[in-house]
Amino acid sequence: MSYFYERFGDRVRRARTACGMNQQVLGEAVGLNRTSISNIEKGRQRVALHMLYEFAAALRVEPEELLPTPGDQSDILDAVPEDARSWAQDVLANAEEEDRG
Structure with missing residues (x-):
């Protein structure tokens, strides 16, 4: 299961950097602090399912782009x-x- 969250975090980080957004700004957009964003990107913090849509909207990507594939x-x-x-x-x-x- 941790592999899933590591890949999710990696996809969030890639999308965030592609937008030119820092962790603080992303955190504010999704209602989390910068430390939480850092932990999510490293796969150390899990997110609730509804947050997938929050991240996707803030990063201007489709939710599927953030989900790891087999x-x-x-x-x-x-x-x-x-x-x-x-x-x-x-x-x-x-x-x-x-x-x-």
């Missing part, structure tokens, strides 16, 4: 600079191949 995971390569991603993908693919072989 197999949903954050992309480990998000932290890798764009010009090094193909190299990093090759390294990861080779490592996975060695694990299977």
Whole structure:
């Protein structure tokens, strides 16, 4: 279950940063404090179902965009600079191949 909330929090964070919004502003928009937003984004705090709609409205996205899907995971390569991603993908693919072989 914690995986679900970690992915939800990750999607909230991505949507928030895409809007150029900070945690304080998002918190005010949904009736929570900045600390709660931080905890939600880290998957440490669960939210009531009705809050999905509050977050979606504040972030100007459809509620479904905030919900994790089966197999949903954050992309480990998000932290890798764009010009090094193909190299990093090759390294990861080779490592996975060695694990299977």
